[in-house]
Amino acid sequence: MVWFNNATLFRLTDAPDAIRLSEALAKRPFQPCGGLDWFSEGWVPPAGHLEAPVYAARGSLMVSMRREDKVLPASVIRDFVEMKVQEIEDKELRKVGRKEKLALKEQITDDLLPRAFTKSGCVSAFMSGSWLIADTSSAPRAEALVSKLREALPPFPAALPRTKIAPHTAMTDWLAAGVAPGGFELDEDAVLKDGSENGAEVRVRRIDLTSDEIRQHIATGKQVAKLGLIWNEKIRFQLTDTLQLKRIQFLDVLQDEASQASDDRESLFEATFILMSEELGELVEALVEVLGGLEESQASAPIPGPAKADEEIPWPM
Template identity: 30%
Template sequence: MWFKNVKAYQITQPLSLDEGDLERALNEHAFRPCGSQDLATMGFASPFSQAGKQGTMFHVVQQRFWITLKKQEKILPGAVVNAELDEMVAKIEMETGSPVGKKAKADLKQEIQTRLLPQAFTKNTYTHGFISLADNLVVVDASSDGKAEAFLAMVRKAIGSLPVVPFTRRSLQSELTHWVTESTPEGVGLLEEAELKSTDDTGSVIRCKNQPLDSEEISIHLDAGKLVQKVAFEYAETLTAIMCEDGAIKRIKFTDRIKEETDDVPKDQVEARLDAEFALMSAEICTLLNFLRGALNLNDDSL
């Protein structure tokens, strides 16, 4: 269990979680498969369910509560629906000699979708997240705000309250630009990838990869007033990632030195291995986020 992306949120008010109450609350909003006429369903599942194991609706390690949201969607290709619609419209127009109006087409399309839904394939997706009470953090493995917000909304619905704000509520362009032009905080090393954006009305964007960030080419763009939107970095020899100006952390890769710490857990002991990986991964992410709180001066404006 290794998160690849992080959308983080800071808990703004004291929050306590009773394990029995949490289990009941999540079970009340447990995942159920799509019915014949459902386009999508969403609910909580055991964090171990992707590995074919069942268990409690959450997993906890050192006050870090791992929660999994499962979504099932019906796959109904638009090309299939539109092809049937075109055939029906053509037949009606031939029989009546009159064109089919926009509302009539919409009704026909709905009729086709209703008829085809029971035959549609389904797609399952999972969103993992954890609540760290000790760090006052909620962390979601998501690359988009929409996916993270859906997770937060479901957890809030289940437990009644989840008082959080985004990990950062201001752009980090200035700080990330300082990393490139001046220096990085101790423990952070920049890699050869970044995205720069101009501050004028043109909004021009420069993306570079396998390019030293202290090169003349990059300096020219920075001198012209562009600011850093994203930058690749390594942290404390534990992981590499992309730091974004909105506070998102993407494309996280934990180093072999970290992953090897779970090598002593046999691969056939699935639950034990997932437990060890989650304990290690969640601790490292919380360490990184707590470091960034100070390095990016987030304590003054985040709560």
């Protein structure tokens, strides 16, 4: 499925060309880790039925980066080093020094690495208008995806958005007032933090956020770090003080609309992606608006034109 669960946002100042981007990413496909590699990153098709690394539909582009990491716990390396040190000391009747231990550790690591288990995962993202939205709640993973895009198609100007009103300030005000502005409404979960040295934290779930109990926490100086919101009765999510969207749920009205598009896999994927990208893009624009808009340096940036949805994306060679 193509429904995003999280959203880390980047502001684009130039629209990537669909064909150029696809050709660039096709030159950097994902390859499994080599013998002495600790990790590997590369581009894969955004869905199993696709072959190109870029999927284009109605002005939006979707990409997916796969990363594979070797799993070699430090404790395993330490055990092998200790065994080797003991073997040398017993056999040669001498003490193994620090430098020799470091050399042994490096040698043993190189010996074990080709046999290590691996773990892998994908981070998908779509670009639409002036936004890149990555399906991850991990800032380092999102930054890694943008860095790989820069490598493939430099300079690829993308930056974390900065709004005139800080998210924690706005969320605290909304909770104090018991209402959110625009098409947003308070949900039933929040995280409030005390800015003092003790760093007290309060997590609430399935509770009326307009209750006196919540207002009392705000009255004692706590600020909202995460807040559950519902947008236009279509999307439920948790907004963070770093302007990330977590635990995104596309409600039944959207999922039903997508499922009615077609029964075959290709058409369903296209309908779901178009609906998801357009609705999530509108949500982001509405969210930025209720946060006072972007700072002048970002608001004045040229808005890129949409990618051509009818362009044919070349298959990778």
